[in-house]
Structure formats: structure tokens, C-alpha cells
Amino acid sequence: MSDFEFIIFVSLLMLTIFLILNLIKKNILHTSTLNLPPGNMGWPFIGETIGYLKPYSATTIGEFMEQHVLRFGKIFKSNLFGEPTIVSVDPGLNRYILQNEGRLFECSYPRSIGGILGKWSMLVLVGDMHRDMRLISLNFLTNARLKTQLLKEVEINTLWVLDSWQQNSPFCAQDEAKKFTFNLMAKHIMSLEPGEPETERLKKEYVTFMKGVISPPLNFPGTAYRKALKSRSTILKFIETKMEERISKLDEGNNNEEKREDDLLGWVLKNSNLSKEQILDLVLSLLFAGHETSSVSIALAIYFLEACPTAVRQLRQEHEEIVKAKKQSGEKDLSWNDYKKMEFTQCVINETLRFGNVVRFLHRKAIKDVRYKGYDIPCGWKVLPVIAAVHLDPTFFDQPHIFDPWRWQNGSATSTSGNNFMPFGGGPRLCTGSELAKLEMAIFIHHLVLKYHWELVDSDQAFAYPYLDFPKGLPIRIQHLK
Template sequence: MWAVFFGALITISITHWIYRWRNPRCNGTLPPGSMGLPLIGETLQFFAPNTSCDIPPFIRERMKRYGPIFRTNLVGRPVVVSTDPDLNYFIFQQEGQLFQSWYPDTFTEIFGRQNVGSLHGIMYKYLKNMVLNLFGPESLKKMLPEVEQTTSKRLQLWSHQESVELKEATATMIFDLTAKKLISYDQENSSENLRENFVAFIQGLISFPLDIPGTAYHECLQGRKKAMRMLKNLLQERRANPRKHQSDFFDYVLEELQKDRTILTEEIALDLMFVLLFASFETTSLALTLAVKFLSDHPLVLKKLTEEHEEILKNRENANSGLTWKEYKSMKFTFQVINETVRLANIVPGIFRKALRDIQFKGFTIPAGWAIMVCPPAVHLNPAKYEDPLAFNPWRWEGMEFNGASKNFMAFGGGMRFCVGTEFTKSLCEREIERKRETVRENNVHYDLNFSGGKQSKEEILFELLVYNFQVVIKFSSRRETKGTTLHNHTPER
């Protein structure tokens, strides 16, 4: 008798719990959607790989079924997903009042619980100003010649190799440059390979959060631990042997840590270093790889880009001088190419916030404490805003000026958390693109590299763009330039 009673009680309790899971309490009308399975929600579907440039299937299918605003559950957390430009804009404008930055526990575990994305108020503003000291426009004006020199040297180095996998090579170049500016790190003079730890970290970044040996997520966490240990050792070494003059961001951080009543802690400083190293090279290298691929597929874009760069060289008083800040800011079509590349790249699949109180919007209620995921890919590929949204068309940006985010463009975030490294990313993209003066012949892409700031190089480096299984590979050949010689088609071995 008692067994039947307790069995019935347990069944009723489980049924009630499942019902409450699928139908959360709300002081109004929730957006339509499904909360998925108990405990895990729709996490498995969300993390399913997407091998196209289109809107992820998880988002696209639910937009079609529920509309631009819908609810789901990810890693045990109720989430409202927004593909609605008006709601996205409202969220960014009301940050700090109705919304605050938030990311799932698995993300904070990966990036650190004191990472800049998880901090708010005075602490966030303080860190933002610190980063602007490194990546702000004034600092970039001074850094631009170094960026130009680094890209030129690295391209020359690549030309002596039989082939180069562009994404990997570009990521290495940017990491080396950023690590030098941040912590004066030099791989050749170090006993440990810092970037290898970041590679392990990145490979498991967007994976199901299962922390057991053998899983990508476990390797991701291990990569972070090793990288953080290296950064902590470097910080301790710098403390033990301080420099007389500030030469990198680490020196600046140490000065801040030593100030009286500083709000900066060592944990926050190390998490900041980790995030800056990751954000500066991984996202930029992906955008650059896609830019090269897009340019190889669109000769008219390439022609227009080349004309813009040649016009700048023609107007220089000294043809051998490096790029000036004025020239950099005048490259309107180049920035159109960059905007179009990052629009299609959709490097950031989601931007997370949390509702601080019940929010009423377009007849729906977003309950206090719920997470909101702004979905940039759905905005950037919206056919109502972008004609033929999957087409690479830099001319669609003609006449537009973007100094921040808008309702229909948020590749660099939005609101008070607009990416402070945007200008740094654009400068890297511009330098890489400008250093490749290409002519396209049938299916082969040849690059006539100019290594001398406008002066014609004595040696022409030819290389072909190959695409194997979503990897962009460059295959090189070279020949000495002779008077009257024409550039012939070159087909390397497959």
C-alpha cells in the first residue's frame, strides 16, 4: 500500500517538475519556443556544428517556427534568443539599467570568472580604459609602422616555403605581434610554447561542456590552465626584475597593481591578458583568411581594391615611405571590404546579456534573471536589410559611415561593450589585404607582393590559393624579374 502511495507521489512530483520546466512561471506572456529536455534543454542541438556561412540551423529552424524572438534552454539556463534588430538595439542601449553582461557558467569557466566580459560597473570601465591605452586610436597611430613591418617580413618568410596554410600562418603572425606588445613574449627565446596552449583552448571552445579526459572541452580547460600558468610565471618574473621604462602592457599592469588603493587584482589582470591574447589573434586570422578567399572569388572587388591602393601610392611625396594614419583612414573601399567580410564571417555566434527585471517588449515578457542571446548572424544575413545576404558585395556599404554598432551591424558588439579592439583588428586586416596585390587567372590566384612600401620589388613571388576541406592553402613559386618579362600563368603540382 505504502509502496503504491510513494510511487504515485514520485510520479506526480516528476510530472509536475517536467511541466514546470517546460512552462516556466512568468508575469506575462513568454516568447514562444521549447525548453527541450529536462536539465540539458536544447544544448545538444545548439552545439551542433555548422559548416556553412548561413544562419546556424538551430537558429534558422526556430526563427521559421516561432518568429524573431523565441525561448530555449541552454546548459540548464532559460534563454530568450533575439534575432529582432529592434530588441537587440534596445538591449545594447539599456545595458547597465535593464540588462547586464552575462555568459553561461561554462564560458566563465573557460575565460575566467574575473574576465572582462563578466565584470560590471566601475571595474569594467576601469579595464576598458586600460585596454584603450594599448589598442586605442592614439596607440594605433604609433603601432601602424610596426604592423606594416611585421606583415611584410612575414609574407617574405612565407614566400620561401613550398606552401602555407593561411589561417594557421596568419594566426601565428598576429599572435606573435600581440604577445610582443602585451608581454614582450618571443617564442624563439622561450622554453615554452604559449600559442600551443591557446590552440588547444580554441579547439574545444565551442563544444559540449563535458569535462572528462578525451573530450574537446577538457582539452580546452587544460589549454587554459597551462596558458594561465605561463602568464602567472611571466608576471612573477617581471615583478622580481622590474624594468626602468614601460615597454609593454605587462609593465603598465604592474604599475596599476602597485598603486595605493588599486581596484585591480592579480587574478583580474591575468584573466584580462588571457582574453586579449585570444581575442586579438583568433578572430582576426579567421576574418583575414575569409577576406583572401572572397577576393580570390571576386576579381572586380580585387580590381577596385588595387586601384584604391595604387592611388594612395601615386599621391605620396616619398614612394618608399610607410603608410600614414591619414592614408589608412582614407581607404574607404578597403573598409567596405572589411565590413562585408566580417558581416559574412559572423565570428561571434551570440552575445549574451541578463535581464535585471521583467522586460516587456512587443507583447512578450522576458522574466528577471533570464538570459538573452543576441544573434548577430541572423541580423547580418537578414534579406530584408541585405539584398542577396550571402553574396559578397562590398559596394553595399558605399556611403555608409560606421563608428560603432547599429541595429543591422554588430560584428564588433554593441552598446557600452562595443569592442575596444575594433580599430586594431581593422588595421591588421587592412595591412594584410594591402600587402597582397593580386591578379586572378581562371581558377588560380597569383599575388604580386610589394615588400618595399611602394617601391617595386626585384623579385616577384607567385602563389596560388588552394582550398582543401575548408582550409585555405597557399602554394608558392618565385622567379627573378627581368626587363620586358611578362607574368605568366603558373600551375603548381596538385
Template sequence: MEIAFMLQIWNAGAAIAVILCFILSIAAVKWLLSSYRPIKGLPPGSMGWPLLGETIQFLEPHSATTRGSFMDNHIKRYGNIFKSCLFGHPTIVSADPEFNKFILMNEDKLFQCSYPSNISAILGKWSLLVLVAEEHKRMRSIAVNFLSIPKLRDFFLPDIERHVLLTLGTWKEGQVISAHNESKKFTFNLIAKQIMSFNPGETRTTELMNDYLTFMKGVIAPPLNIPGTAYYRALQSRSKILETVKRVLKERSQQSKGTYNDLLESVTRSGNLSTEQILDVVLNMIFGGYETSTVALTLALKFLADAPAVVEELRVEHEAIRASFTSDRRLTWEDYKKMSFTHCVGAARS
């Protein structure tokens, strides 16, 4: 009887497995038919492997000063506009500047911005990368208002100078440093200060940075929400970051308004956002500012190291401004506006 019962269980399990395989096979065939069905007017290209497409090749690491082997090989083979399959979706990839400008100029008219569902899950439904139309404009205006000229003049500039001096103070004569690592620490410390008034060296600043770096690794990872994967760890880190922001919000609810001059204070004071929206705004401001600023700063240092004549002209300009300083004088907005050559270098770098 016991053997017969076990055989019945095994037969039932085998039947379920067969049914599941059948269902998965039908789903795979439907996906293949929808993805590979010829559509007139599409540019040339390759759809890659079933389900995976060409995602693995697309995500291969490459130098920040190149487009990467995926783009170079496809452009050489198919031209500046080609079809592919990325992140499980049929995709048209454009490396044509004029066409890209046309798309951006006609956003919400002829084109609508969208991202795979895994991006929404990890960045939040109120992310600027996910929102469209009026909701996107409303959330974007929050970031724009925070970066106003008075804010840049009265708070950002002094903080930038303070963080630069703090970073330079940790360098020793003859020490070999990593420009990228130093750029990452400088950028994150500055962002943490401007967004939540976290100071460099504080335990919570270090913890926030570690959580964020884990989070970033999952943003561009395959969306496999399985323990041990980069995507799973990123979702866990996202939860930890949001818990940190919630704790700060709770602490500030017991303090008088106007105590801080950071983004969190700004969005809280407006009173127009829910807690969920505030959390997504904070996370996305870190996301939007950290990677772009870190890469730009690192590349600026790299290119300046290759251009000694430019470095010399920068030195002359800054020494002239510095000549009027007293021992305790700091940079002012007027000093910043005098840096005409520096602005040209910054524009060229961008």
C-alpha cells in the same frame, strides 16, 4: 564471518547507491518542473532533452558565412525570437536585430549581462564577459586606453606591417596555402607581440599558441571537468598560460619600467590591478582579439577572392601610395589615412 562481513559491506554500498539515485531523481524532477513549467508571455520554442536541452544541436559546427542549421531551423519554425534550453539553463534566443539593439542599449538598465558558471571558471572572474556595472567599465577602460590613437600610430601599425611582411616571406611561388591557418598564425603572432612582446618563431610563442588553442576548444565545450574532456584540458591549459604570464611578470620585476611597450607593461605600470586581475586581463585580451580577428581576416580573403574588381581597385590605391616609397621606407599613419577605399572594404567586411 568473512562472507558475512562482505555481505554487510555490499548491503551498505547498495543502500548508499539507492539513496544517491533517490536524491538525483528528486533533483532531476525539480529541474524538469522548474524548466518546463509554463510561463505566460514566453515566445514559442523547444526545451529539448532533460538537462542537455538543445546544447548539442546549438554547438554543431557550421560555416562562418551562415547562422548554422540550429538557428535556421528554429527561426523557420518559431520566428526570430524563441525559447530553448542551452548549457543547462532556460534561454530566450533572439535573431531579431532591432530587439538585440534594444537589449544592448539598455544593458545595466533593463538587462544585465551574465554567462554560465563554467564560462567564469575558464575565463576568470575578472573577465569582461563576466563583470558587470562599474567593474566592467573599469576593466574595459584598460583595454580602450591601450588601444589609443598614439598607440595604434606609433606601435601597432609598424608591427602589423612587420608581421605581414614576415608572413608573406614564408610563401613560395606555386605553393598552396590555407588562408585560415595563415590568418591564425599571423593574428596570434601579432597579439603575442603586442600583449607580452613575444616574437614569432620563439619557443615560448609556439607553446603559448598551442596552450591557447587547447584552451579555446574547451570554452564552448560541455562543462565536464573530467580528465580527457575538452573542458578539463582547457582548464589545464589556462593554468599553463597564467604560469607563463607569471614568469614574465617575475622577470620584468627585476628590470626597469618602461622597457616594453606592450599591454602587460601598461597594466603593470598602472599599479591599480592585482596579479589575479592582470592575469585575467591578459588572457581575455588574447581571447577577445584572436578569434574575432582570425575569422574576420579569413572571411575578408574569401570575399576578396570572389570579387576581382574590388581587388583591382585595392591594388590601384595601394600602388599609388607605394609609388612615393623609397627602398627602405615603411608605412606611416598618413599613408594609412589615405586608404579610403581600403577602409570601405574593411567596413563592409565587418
């Protein structure tokens, strides 16, 4: 390096350092004039992330949250995921955040999530592109489609899984719930049949992919994250091959292929102007969203109901009456009217979602300076509305740490909790598959309680890592009902 080049290098380095220090100084001066919520920023860089992510029982808010709420209140500051953060267990602020999506706040998941789900994933998109992707999902998941084709597919896939269960042979209920929801989404999205070799190959890659989504983002050989990135590539190649087959057959005017418009891939290819990359990420994100949360919810229902035989008896009575009415009318398959008769089942679903909290918190970021209840939320700060904390707050739910589906009868829980029950989020990013998820749970519960009695083989419970999981897979044993 010449003397001149060295001088230029040193000058640029000093200028960069000056700009960084000046930016830090401005940020300190800016935040020092604000009334930030109380809290603890923890260690440099990592902040309090390790404590926040420490596993805890899914039916609690965890030691970290309990201690911080007791010490600082329902709105506090911290440093999480490497960024200054406002944490909210205040229901009013949570609603305010979700209702002001795109105006004051926007979705802001850790960069590693976008890296593995894709930059066009609905989970990480913001603004107009998210709106357009969401509309595609809504236009496909219409009420008419739910009432006819999807209800039928849900029942077929439920029976395919339940009929494979063997009496007195222990198995992991969590795996069976995942098998059910994966097969359903594979059929719903790409018309893949359960049990077929290509479906099983895709499922195997997807399991590896999911392990990486919920693992530390360490992109080194042998890590779960690196393996997940490799599986993501394999899954996208699979989807791309299906896309090319569809396009080719549509161009040939294949009448059988026209029927494939019934799945999401066919619908998107014919009714959207998305690029290939956008379609690939959309399909992958919907496979992720539709599979993971629903399977965990079903596993939670199996777990909670096993410990609540009174609820199982009332469920069984409700579903036996539905079957009896169907026999009198000569019908066999469940209809939408049958689904609407499952009133106590809906109470069980609501209570499972409230008590289990599959979606525990959301990632948001302030895009403007915001003032709420005298506190300032600086532009650029992360904001975490903790939905689970509200669902487990005795202010809104009587004895919240008890599984009590009867609290939802006659709208009693709804009237006392107001609009603080938000298992599917809220605002413009309200989960598009919420009605499908409840339909899946109801149909699965219908056939489960009519076919089997079940019990836990080994003690197990759901833990938040922060994503929910049963460490032992929820091992159960079933007995056929006579």
C-alpha cells in the same frame, strides 16, 4: 547512523524537496501569467541545444535558426545551454538588449567559459569590475598609440608572416592568419618577439588552450577541455614569471625595463591597482580576444576575395596608388594617412564582417522582468541576441548572401542598414579592440594584394561550430606578383 540522526537527515531531505518544489511551483505560476514569445522548449535539461549547435555554413544562419524564425517569428523562446532562453533575431530587441547592459540585462556566458578564461576575464565580468577592466584596455589602446606604435607593429608582423610564404607550396591560410595575430598580441601585450623559442612555446600552449575553449566542457582525462585547463595553468605561470621579472627590474631602476611600459603588461603594472590574479586573467582574456576574432576575420577575407577577382583588382589598384605616392615622397613604412586612404579596403572589411559574422550571437541574461513588443522576458532567463541573423536579413541588406563590398561605397549600405550593422557588439560592452582589428585587416590586405596572387588548393568554407572555423584550414597556393 543513530535513529535521531536518521530522523534529522530525513527531515532535512524533505524540507529541501519541499523548498525546491515550491520554487518550481512559484516559477510556473509566474511564467504562466506572462506573455512569453512562442517557441519550443525541447527535451528536459538539454532543451534544443544540440540542434542549435549543429555545424552550418558561416554565410547562413543555419537550419535551426531558419526553421524557428519561419515557425515562431524573430523573437522566440527555447531551452539552450540548460536554461530557458529568449532568442532574438529582431534588430530592435538586439539593440535594446545591448543598450540596457547593466540595467535590464547583463553578460551571462556559460559557466564553462568562465572556468577556462578565469573569473576576472573581461568576457565574463559584469558591473563595475568590467567597467574598470574595460577602461584599462581603452586607456592603453588610445588613438595616439594606434597611429604610431601599433600601426608599426602590425606592419612588421604582417611582413614577417607573408615573407615566409613559399611559391607553389600549399599551406593553410587559417594557420598563417592565427600566427600573425598571435605574434602581434604577444608583442603588444608582453613584448615577445615572433619566432623566438619562448614565443613559440607559448603559442603551442595557446593552441591547446583554444581547442578547449570551443570544446564541450567535459573535465575528464584526455578531453580537450581538461588539456585546455592544463595549458591555461602553464600560460598563467608564464605570464606570472614575466610579471615578477618586470617588478624586480623596475624595483632595481632598470632603464631598459622602463621602456617595457610600451606593452600592456608594463602599463598595467605601473598604472593600475589590480591584484596578481586579476592581471593574469586580464592578460589571458586580451590574448584570447585579440587573437581569435582577428585571425578568423583575416582568413574570411582571404576566402571571400579569392572568389571575387574584381574586388582584388580594385584593392590592388588602391594600394598601388598608395605605394606610388610614398615613393614620390621618399617614405617607406605605412603611415596613418596611408591607412585612411584605404577606402575600398574598408568596404571589403565591412563586407567580410557582415557576411562572415565572426561574432554570431551574444550571451545575456535578464536581471529584471522586461516587456518588449508585447512579449515578456522573465527575470533570470537567458537572452541570445543573434547578430548574424540581422546582417543576413534582406530587409536591411540587399542580396545579403552575396559578397558585395561595393554596397558600402559612399555610405550606401550604412544608410539602408541604419544602426543594424554590429560586428563588434554594442552598448557598454562594445569591443575595445575594434579599431585595432580593422587596422590589422587593412594592413594585412595591403601587403597581401601587392605581393601575391592566391588560389584555393582544395574546396573549403567557414563553418560555425558555433565558433567559426575552416575544417581544412583554408589551404591556398600563392604566386609572387612581378
